[in-house]
Amino acid sequence: MRLMPSCHDVQMELTEYLEGTLPLRRRLGIWLHLRLCRVCAGVLRGLRALPLLARQLLGPAEPVPDAALRALARMQQKQSD
Amino acid sequence: MTAASPSEQDLIQRSTTGDSDAFGALVQPHLGLFYNGVLRILGNEADAEDALQDALISIHRDLPRFEGRSRFSSWGYRICLNAALMVRRSRVRIRDMERPDPLPLGPFDDRGHHQESEHGTEWQVEAQAHLLVEQQEMRAVLLRALDELPDSHRIVFVLKDMEDWETEEIAEHLLVPAGTVRQRLHRARVQLQARLRTYILGGRP
Structure with a gap:
């Protein structure tokens, strides 16, 4: 296997790379590729940014949905039966 | 305390x-x-x-x-x-049994490298950096994209990337190997990244 993997291979393995579960030789190959390839480095930055972005977009407090209030009412009814 | x-x-x-x-x-x-x-x-x-x-x-x-x-x-x-x-x-999900779609990566040439050079791929990670109307659009796009993921992929993304669970912990709860969790997580991330791409890439979309 070549030391430096292709863009396709790198992008298929970025989560494993981030989690540190790849064999050392593979990690080194991807590390090197990311220093030479702006596109793959951009994809990596995107994967890293996604959790924070998702938390920011979906995180803010929302009004309590009716379904949640119904679940509470049903639960309290059950408890009192 | x-x-x-x-x-x-x-x-x-x-x-x-x-x-x-x-x-x-x-x-x-x-x-x-x-x-x-x-x-x-x-x-x-x-x-x-x-x-x-x-x-x-x-x-x-x-x-x-x-x-x-x-x-x-x-x-x-x-x-x-x-x-x-x-x-x-306790639920059987038909969507989970379908063959997963190909990942929205590339295009690549015969050797697996990018066919065309892309520039300006800087992610704007701060949602606050976007106008409110953009944030609302992004939120709607993200919710729709999450909804369209297979259940098994969405759950892994939510637990790992939004709730900060450990991979092994997720694997234990879902009764699947940790490698499967990472595989599903990667698919979910790539799909979501592709859907949000036009909103979060700075410079030219």
């Missing part, structure tokens, strides 16, 4: 002695958080309502064991996520 405020402590105390109103007052401020966490895992409102009800029963039952080492909301939220996972296990 406990993290719960005195009034919350008081509500907890009264709830454990069977005061139903106190329990309602205790959980009410967190219902939106609890419900949305469950909904993100299950993906539909009917299942989410059932799971939340199960979770509230568990929270009420386990309150005497709550030691106040974490915030009540965090403790209760985790119980809700577990209840959602339990409900999910």
Whole structure:
């Protein structure tokens, strides 16, 4: 296997790379590729940014949905039966 | 030192002695958080309502064991996520049995390298950097994209990237190997990244 993997291979393995579960030789190959390839480095930055972005977009407090209030009412009814 | 405020402590105390109103007052401020966490895992409102009800029963039952080492909301939220996972296990999802779509990567040439050079791929990670109207659009796109993911992929993304669970912990809850969790997580991330791409790439979309 070549030391430096292709863009396709790198992008298929970025989560494993981030989690540190790849064999050392593979990690080194991807590390090197990311220093030479702006596109793959951009994809990596995107994967890293996604959790924070998702938390920011979906995180803010929302009004309590009716379904949640119904679940509470049903639960309290059950408890009192 | 406990993290719960005195009034919350008081509500907890009264709830454990069977005061139903106190329990309602205790959980009410967190219902939106609890419900949305469950909904993100299950993906539909009917299942989410059932799971939340199960979770509230568990929270009420386990309150005497709550030691106040974490915030009540965090403790209760985790119980809700577990209840959602339990409900999910009892459901058979047709969408999960379908062959996964090819990942939206590339295009690549015969050697697996990019066919064309892309520039300006700087992610704007701060949602605040976007105009409010853009944020609302992005939120809608993200919710739709999450909804379109296979359940097994969405759950992994929610637990790992939004709730900060460890990969091994997710694997244990879903009864799959950790490698499968990472594989699903990667597919989910790539799909979501592709859907949000035009919003979060700075410079030229």
